[in-house]
Amino acid sequence: MASTFRLVRFAALACALSLGPVTAAAQTTDGFHSIQVFPVVVDSASFTQRFTFRNPNTAAVNISPVYLPGTGTSQASLLTCPSFSIAAGADRTFTSLRHICPALAAESQFGMLYTYKLSTQNLPYSAFSRVANPQGNGFSVEAFAANEFTSADSSIAGLRRLASGPGNPAFQTNCFFGNMRDLPPAATATTEVVVSLYDANGAKLGSDLAVPLVPGQLTRLIDVFGAVGAPVGDHDNARMQYFEAGDGEPGLLAFCTVQDNTSFGADFRIAKQEHPFDFELVGPQDDHAARDVLEGQDAFGRVFELGAGASAANTHLVYFKHPDWIECRLLDPLLGTPLANSYGVEMRLVQADTGEVLAGGAGIQGFTQVYTGDKTDRNNGANTRYFLQVESNGLNTGSARRYWVQCGSGSGHTRVDLVAYKEALNRF
Amino acid sequence: VRLATSQSFPRTLESMNASASFRRTAFACLLALCASGAAQGQSTDGFHTIQVFPVVVDSDSFAQRFTFRNPNPTALTIAPTYYPANGTSQAAALACPAVVVPADSDVTLSSLRTLCPALAAGSQFGFLYTYQDGAANLPYSGFSRVSNPQGQGFTVEAFSAQEFTSADATVSGIRRLAATPSSPTFQTNCFVGVMNLLPPGTSTLPTEVYVRVIGSNGALLGSQQTVLLTPGRLTRLLDVFAAVGAPAGNHDNARVEFEEDGDGEPGILAFCTVQDNTSFGADFRIAKQEQNFGGDFGFGGIGAQDDLAARESWLLEDMRTNTGGSTYANRPFAVGTGVAAANTHVMYFRHPDWIQCELIDPDTAVRATNGYGLEMRMVANDGATVIAGGNNLQGWGKVYLGEKEDRNEGANSRYTIEVQSNGQNTGNARPYELHCQSGSGHTGGDILQYQQAVNRF
Numbered sequence: 001m002a003s004t005f006r007l008v009r010f011a012a013l014a015c016a017l018s019l020g021p022v023t024a025a026a027q028t029t030d031g032f033h034s035i036q037v038f039p040v041v042v043d044s045a046s047f048t049q050r051f052t053f054r055n056p057n058t059a060a061v062n063i064s065p066v067y068l069p070g071t072g073t074s075q076a077s078l079l080t081c082p083s084f085s086i087a088a089g090a091d092r093t094f095t096s097l098r099h100i101c102p103a104l105a106a107e108s109q110f111g112m113l114y115t116y117k118l119s120t121q122n123l124p125y126s127a128f129s130r131v132a133n134p135q136g137n138g139f140s141v142e143a144f145a146a147n148e149f150t151s152a153d154s155s156i157a158g159l160r161r162l163a164s165g166p167g168n169p170a171f172q173t174n175c176f177f178g179n180m181r182d183l184p185p186a187a188t189a190t191t192e193v194v195v196s197l198y199d200a201n202g203a204k205l206g207s208d209l210a211v212p213l214v215p216g217q218l219t220r221l222i223d224v225f226g227a228v229g230a231p232v233g234d235h236d237n238a239r240m241q242y243f244e245a246g247d248g249e250p251g252l253l254a255f256c257t258v259q260d261n262t263s264f265g266a267d268f269r270i271a272k273q274e275h276p277f278d279f280e281l282v283g284p285q286d287d288h289a290a291r292d293v294l295e296g297q298d299a300f301g302r303v304f305e306l307g308a309g310a311s312a313a314n315t316h317l318v319y320f321k322h323p324d325w326i327e328c329r330l331l332d333p334l335l336g337t338p339l340a341n342s343y344g345v346e347m348r349l350v351q352a353d354t355g356e357v358l359a360g361g362a363g364i365q366g367f368t369q370v371y372t373g374d375k376t377d378r379n380n381g382a383n384t385r386y387f388l389q390v391e392s393n394g395l396n397t398g399s400a401r402r403y404w405v406q407c408g409s410g411s412g413h414t415r416v417d418l419v420a421y422k423e424a425l426n427r428f
Numbered sequence: 429v430r431l432a433t434s435q436s437f438p439r440t441l442e443s444m445n446a447s448a449s450f451r452r453t454a455f456a457c458l459l460a461l462c463a464s465g466a467a468q469g470q471s472t473d474g475f476h477t478i479q480v481f482p483v484v485v486d487s488d489s490f491a492q493r494f495t496f497r498n499p500n501p502t503a504l505t506i507a508p509t510y511y512p513a514n515g516t517s518q519a520a521a522l523a524c525p526a527v528v529v530p531a532d533s534d535v536t537l538s539s540l541r542t543l544c545p546a547l548a549a550g551s552q553f554g555f556l557y558t559y560q561d562g563a564a565n566l567p568y569s570g571f572s573r574v575s576n577p578q579g580q581g582f583t584v585e586a587f588s589a590q591e592f593t594s595a596d597a598t599v600s601g602i603r604r605l606a607a608t609p610s611s612p613t614f615q616t617n618c619f620v621g622v623m624n625l626l627p628p629g630t631s632t633l634p635t636e637v638y639v640r641v642i643g644s645n646g647a648l649l650g651s652q653q654t655v656l657l658t659p660g661r662l663t664r665l666l667d668v669f670a671a672v673g674a675p676a677g678n679h680d681n682a683r684v685e686f687e688e689d690g691d692g693e694p695g696i697l698a699f700c701t702v703q704d705n706t707s708f709g710a711d712f713r714i715a716k717q718e719q720n721f722g723g724d725f726g727f728g729g730i731g732a733q734d735d736l737a738a739r740e741s742w743l744l745e746d747m748r749t750n751t752g753g754s755t756y757a758n759r760p761f762a763v764g765t766g767v768a769a770a771n772t773h774v775m776y777f778r779h780p781d782w783i784q785c786e787l788i789d790p791d792t793a794v795r796a797t798n799g800y801g802l803e804m805r806m807v808a809n810d811g812a813t814v815i816a817g818g819n820n821l822q823g824w825g826k827v828y829l830g831e832k833e834d835r836n837e838g839a840n841s842r843y844t845i846e847v848q849s850n851g852q853n854t855g856n857a858r859p860y861e862l863h864c865q866s867g868s869g870h871t872g873g874d875i876l877q878y879q880q881a882v883n884r885f
Contacts, residue, residue, distance in 0.1 A: 028471045028587070028591055028714075029587070029591045029592065029593070029597070029714055029715065029716060029717050029732065030591065030716075030717055030731070030732040030734065030737055030869070031714075031716030031717070032716060032717075032718065032730055032731050032732075032739065033781075033867050033868045034781060034782055034866075034867020034868065035780060035781065035867060035868070050601075052600045052601030052681065053600075054598065054600040054683070054716075054718075056598070056718045056719065056730050057730060089646065090646060091600045091601065091644070091681060091683055093601060093644075093681045117782075117867070120825055120826050122739065122740065122782070122783075122784060122826075122865035122866065122867060124730055124731060124739050124867050124868075126600070126716050128600060128601055128713060130601070130702070130711055132704075134610050134611055136611065136612040136614065136704030136706055139711070140711035140712065140713070142713075144471070144472070145778070145867075145868045146780045146781075146868075147778040147779055147780060147781060147832075147840060147868050148471050148472045148473065149472065149832065150472070150832055150838050150839065151832065151833075151838045154472070155497065155499070157495045157496075157497040157534040157569070157571065158493075158495030158534065158536060158571055158573070167577050168577060168579065169579040171579065180780075180831065180832065182831050183780065183828070183831065189833075200534070200536075202532065202533060237495065237534060237536045239497070239534055248833035248838070249832060249833050249837045249838025249839075250831065250832050250833045250838065251780070251831065251832035251833075251838070258573075260575075260579030262579060267573055267582070267583035268583065269571065269583070269585075270471075270472055270474075271472065272472060272473075272474030272475060272497075272569050273472050273473060273474070273475075274475065274499045275499065276839060277837065277839075280501075282475055282499050282500055282566075282567050283473070283475050283567060284472065284473040284475075285837075285838055285839045286473065286778075286839050286840045287776065287809075287836065287839050287840055287841050287842060288736055288776050288778065288840050288871075289473055289840075291475070291565065291567050292565070298876065299774065299809065299811065299842060299844060299876065300772075300811070300876070300877070301811075315749065317747075317774075317874050319735065319736050319776070319871055321588075321590040321734075321736070322590055323478060323589050323590055323626060323695075324476075324477065324478065324589075324590055325477055325478075325559075325560075325565065326565075327565055352747035352748060353724055353747055353748065355748055355756050368563050368564075369562075369563055369565075371626065374623070374625045374626060374694070374695065375590075375592070375593060375594065375623065375692075375693055375694050375695040376625070376692035376693060376694045376695075379722060379723060379724065379735065380594075380693045380721070380722030380723060380733075381593050381594045381692070381693025381694065381695070381722040381733055382593065382693075382720065382722035382723030382724075382726075382733045382734055382735050383590060383723075383734045383735055383736050383737075384723070384724065384735045385724075385735060385747060385871070385872065385874070387747070408565035409477075409565065410476050410477025410478060410560065410565060410567055410588075411476045411477070411478070411567075411588045411589075411590050412473070414736070414776055414842070414871065415842060417774050417842070417874070417876060418876060419746070419747075419749075419874055419875060419876055420749060420878075
């Protein structure tokens with residue numbers, strides 16, 4: 001009886017979270033930041049959320065938490081909660097959301113929690129939380145750095161709505177969409193996302209659904225299949241995609257939960273940035289981590305070109321990651337096609353701090369699928385910077401040669417900057 | 429119910445029937461064995477060409493369902509390799525059949541054994557390394573869900589391989605508690621492994637990881653333990669408090685620290701699970717890179733071992749410039765005398781974030797005074813918007829870069845830092861060190877334009 005009671009109460013939480021039967025969200029191993037956002041936080045009669053903050057610094061850090069309520073909850077507006085301090089090198093645990101935010105409205109609440117450090121010093125910290133009932137049942141929610149939320153077209157795969165059967169429970173998918181708060185809260189432009197659902201064969205289910213999003217609020221779509229008007233019945237291995245339809249490219253937060261309606265187990269699936277700006281590109285909306293870059297000039301408008309003769313060189317700078325596979329090539333700026341050797345330029349890739357040549361060389365205008373190495377192979381295990389050396393190959397006796405550089409990578413790289421321009425050099 | 433070794437796990441399972449209590453027990457054992465915990469996600473930056481699942485599992489009662497997404501306009505081929513954990517019956521790494529994902533499609537595989545049919549019999553756990561096999565650059569994402577037929581289970585998302593480094597890493601908030609009338613027993617298991625190398629054999633040297641558990645009062649619990657690791661292997665520390673010899677009894681809000689001690693700075697994979705021994709719920713806590721000991725300009729600082737994401741950087745010169753043949757020379761940061769002398773640095777910051785930069789006088793090791801003869805400012809990627817600094821300023825504190833919509837169409841961006849003579853230096857050239865800090869990381873501050881005869885502000 002007692003366990004049945006617990007199951008019912010757990011179901012109540014799951015419903016509250018459908019409201020967000022969220023099981024957990026982690027983040028990357030790169031977990032120390034000055035702004036940490038919990039995509040979902042909850043407080044109810046049966047469940048509490050336990051927060052742990054870690055300060056790895058040699059000075060105390062002061063953190064300001066701001067609670068951003070979910071739509072439909074009784075907390076009318078955002079709530080600035082009391083700031084708190086974490087001693088140098090220490091951790092601090094709060095036993096509940098209400099412990100962090102005592103002025104939280106009564107009754108069950110869910111929303112997002114935005115936290116940031118108040119100190120004038122640069123003191124990154126990490127944050128983790130666990131939602132549980134007194135029996136320990138629950139789920140984990142880690143914090144994300146605020147800069148991870150963008151307006152990139154994003155997707156979540158593997159969604160399902162299934163009726164229960166002899167061998168499986170009923171499954172339901174709920175999706176949540178939020179618009180990051182603005183700091184200071186001055187620009188309050190509402191935007192909207194257009195949500196689409198596709199079945200396992202790539203066919204659209206139902207119709208597109210526009211969801212308006214106010215900064216600092218989380219909006220829920222219970223049973224996303226029902227919300228878009230998908231045909232009744234089972235759907236398995238479906239995909240939710242959305243794009244931001246407003247102006248300004250705000251930071252958007254989206255996740256889905258796939259819950260089973262028997263045990264009320266659930267998982268949390270953060271939306272992944274699939275297409276930045278241009279649908280032809282893949283990856284996040286982030287100039288630190290572009291998967292494909294095509295450039296013909298640098299930050300100052302300096303056109304990529306080389307003069308005639310054997311001694312003319314440019315040196316470009318790109319930060320790649322390792323391990324990864326990367327590729328770069330020189331393109332004709334008029335035709336957009338790979339350059340031939342007769343065009344008069346050549347290129348090679350050099351690790352900046354060792355001078356090791358990784359790819360390219362004399363008479364080469366590009367390379368594909370070069371492995372940057374294991375962690376042990378480079379820069380004491382830290383992702384690092386590389387030179388892309390482009391120079392005349394001596395075959396150009398005419399006018400200056402313009403070129404574009406296109407680089408691709410599996411885990412992202414920076415733009416193609418220019419650190420030495422039109423030097424009279426012949427290095428290879 | 430909790431088994432000490434994985435070898436006994438399958439035998440125990442086979443001897444039990446399929447009752448609800450059996451499934452519950454089996455799930456508990458599974459968690460204890462693989463410590464896979466309730467769930468894990470990753471960042472929103474989820475498409476890569478190498479994707480690593482830190483833990484994968486296959487047993488009689490639980491299957492792991494994998495979903496791979498290909499957002500590209502062409503099909504891609506994924507090559508998976510299974511790396512077994514120590515103590516399991518799979519003797520060595522197992523290259524599994526390729527998975528083809530059509531253009532702009534997803535592929536779901538219903539179990540680890542479906543993915544790797546040659547997996548040894550019985551219950552298995554380890555980690556799964558996958559990569560895109562082919563000449564084109566086609567990033568993909570990976571997600572998995574471990575569950576029994578009733579849907580109970582946990583989630584494991586894939587990480588890009590480059591996220592695993594040799595930085596000192598920590599997991600906070602771990603606990604070991606005895607049951608009370610109002611709470612269950614809690615137990616913490618930790619796992620540590622070394623990433624496999626590609627191609628295999630480039631370096632097979634073992635490394636050591638020190639594991640320490642720190643109590644909520646900051647005191648070391650038990651003693652530091654040394655775990656010897658070889659590439660491509662995962663090692664489990666069942667009840668990490670016991671593993672380090674912590675005093676018997678309850679420990680709450682403790683922290684585990686992982687410190688790599690070998691050479692070469694390999695990719696270390698570490699996580700803990702905190703499970704309750706009543707419902708056998710658990711969570712998964714990936715170790716966070718707390719202090720880095722590699723890279724060119726953030727050595728010893730807080731944060732990831734990653735020159736794209738240093739939280740604090742100190743740079744006196746930029747990288748070696750190959751000026752011909754095999755001759756390399758660093759460019760020291762210095763600005764000449766007179767009014768018209770300037771350097772322009774490029775830095776990649778993230779936003780929203782707070783950042784701060786300053787010029788350090790190398791002789792005094794503190795911020796240069798105005799009398800030193802330098803000034804600086806930071807300009808946004810539009811080339812016009814001055815964000816901080818200016819005339820006769822040698823630094824600034826805590827500047828907010830704005831919301832996503834405030835800059836570069838919502839994408840993290842590059843900035844230029846202009847350092848120039850303020851006209852007060854009539855003597856020698858002025859060397860300087862560029863010192864910057866950020867909350868979410870930045871690059872080094874390489875020079876785009878060196879010792880130009882300009883006066884911009």
